[in-house]
Amino acid sequence: MVRVGIIGAGFMGNMHATVYSQFPDVKVAGIADIRGEKAKSLAEKIKSIPYYSPEELMKKEDITIIDICLPTFLHKQYVIMAASYGKDVICEKPIALTIEEADEMINVCQEKRVRFMVAQVLRFWPEYRFLKEVYDRKKYGSLRTISCQRLSATPNWGWQNWLQDSERSGSALIDLHIHDTDFLLYLTGQKPEKLTSYGKLEEGGYTHIYTTFSFPQGIIGQVEGGWDLPANYPFLMAFTAIFERAVIEFNSRNKPTLVVYEANGRIERPEFAPKQVAGVEGNISDLGGYYYELRYFIEHVIHNKPFGVITPEQARDSLAVVLAEKESADTGKTITLK
Numbered sequence: 001m002v003r004v005g006i007i008g009a010g011f012m013g014n015m016h017a018t019v020y021s022q023f024p025d026v027k028v029a030g031i032a033d034i035r036g037e038k039a040k041s042l043a044e045k046i047k048s049i050p051y052y053s054p055e056e057l058m059k060k061e062d063i064t065i066i067d068i069c070l071p072t073f074l075h076k077q078y079v080i081m082a083a084s085y086g087k088d089v090i091c092e093k094p095i096a097l098t099i100e101e102a103d104e105m106i107n108v109c110q111e112k113r114v115r116f117m118v119a120q121v122l123r124f125w126p127e128y129r130f131l132k133e134v135y136d137r138k139k140y141g142s143l144r145t146i147s148c149q150r151l152s153a154t155p156n157w158g159w160q161n162w163l164q165d166s167e168r169s170g171s172a173l174i175d176l177h178i179h180d181t182d183f184l185l186y187l188t189g190q191k192p193e194k195l196t197s198y199g200k201l202e203e204g205g206y207t208h209i210y211t212t213f214s215f216p217q218g219i220i221g222q223v224e225g226g227w228d229l230p231a232n233y234p235f236l237m238a239f240t241a242i243f244e245r246a247v248i249e250f251n252s253r254n255k256p257t258l259v260v261y262e263a264n265g266r267i268e269r270p271e272f273a274p275k276q277v278a279g280v281e282g283n284i285s286d287l288g289g290y291y292y293e294l295r296y297f298i299e300h301v302i303h304n305k306p307f308g309v310i311t312p313e314q315a316r317d318s319l320a321v322v323l324a325e326k327e328s329a330d331t332g333k334t335i336t337l338k
């Protein structure tokens with residue numbers, strides 16, 4: 001039995017705790033949150049122990065894994081604290097808000113010889129995994145263009161409204177849009193050569209962003225991410241991937257969610273069974289990606305295998321690309337990446 005401590009009992013803490021409670025070989029041994037009542041209610045829900053202080057939980061010797069579900073500006077401090085107590089760490093995306101912070105986290109985890117994974121969940125999301133698999137096998141030939149969308153109502157669940165504060169969250173540009181940027185880096189296995197971004201800048205930072213990427217293989221990517229939609233707008237994620245011999249279209253609102261239109265006239269509709277759980281806060285009720293992501297993390301820790309799907313350096317590289325997108329949106333210039 002692996003014993004995990006969760007730090008942060010908000011939206012993602014709730015999601016991770018719910019997923020762990022489905023694993024027979026994992027025990028959530030404690031949940032810490034500075035809002036004691038949040039820790040208490042989540043601990044009651046999954047039969048765990050609430051803590052007010054993250055450090056008190058990290059000191060427990062029988063806990064070997066710490067899961068950081070804190071607002072992004074706190075990731076560095078608490079990942080380093082967990083590593084200093086010799087714990088293996090998983091931390092929610094984005095890794096951090098600056099490259100310096102990300103590098104420090106990576107270096108400390110290496111020095112302390114602890115495992116460190118960043119939870120870039122799209123790499124584990126069934127429809128995105130399907131796309132990665134057909135891309136790698138070249139099942140429909142080479143990828144020519146891909147467009148991705150991620151649209152949400154303004155997130156209002158955060159502690160002290162931290163998501164609306166660019167200094168603490170990086171705004172929609174870093175917090176929301178990094179999902180698709182990270183996935184395109186994973187899909188193509190490369191950084192884009194060039195990018196151009198336009199964003200809608202509001203008081204709390206960029207709330208809506210459009211980026212065009214040009215990748216070394218000649219692939220063009222177009223990504224839209226925004227969280228400035230009205231409260232009644234249902235969360236949407238989508239992509240259209242145009243290959244030499246097929247188009248793959250995914251839309252989280254459709255049933256089925258994904259359709260393959262082959263150039264030979266065949267139409268395929270692969271099934272992706274949702275793992276739905278009631279009572280999770282936030283905008284997503286399907287545990288799918290989170291379930292596969294945390295299962296991957298736990299199994300790779302138990303069997304001491306390297307994290308091939310997402311390394312901390314790749315999470316840092318995705319942050320670097322998103323920061324270049326910010327520079328492009330700020331200056332109106334196309335950015336060439338080294």
Ligand SMILES: NC(=O)c1ccc[n+]([C@@H]2O[C@H](COP(=O)([O-])OP(=O)(O)OC[C@H]3O[C@@H](n4cnc5c(N)ncnc54)[C@H](O)[C@@H]3O)[C@@H](O)[C@H]2O)c1
Pocket residue numbers: 007008009010011012013032033034035038054069070071072074092093094119121157158159162175
């Ligand atoms: N992978 C995804 O799909 C996804 C979705 C949403 C959020 N996230 C990420 O998850 C992280 C957490 O976001 P969230 O939506 O759960 O935020 P949240 O505000 O819902 O939860 C954060 C919790 O941390 C607690 N907290 C704040 N400071 C603390 C401290 N010093 N010690 C202990 N607890 C403290 C708050 O009380 C709150 O309960 C962020 O990095 C965010 O970007 C990822």
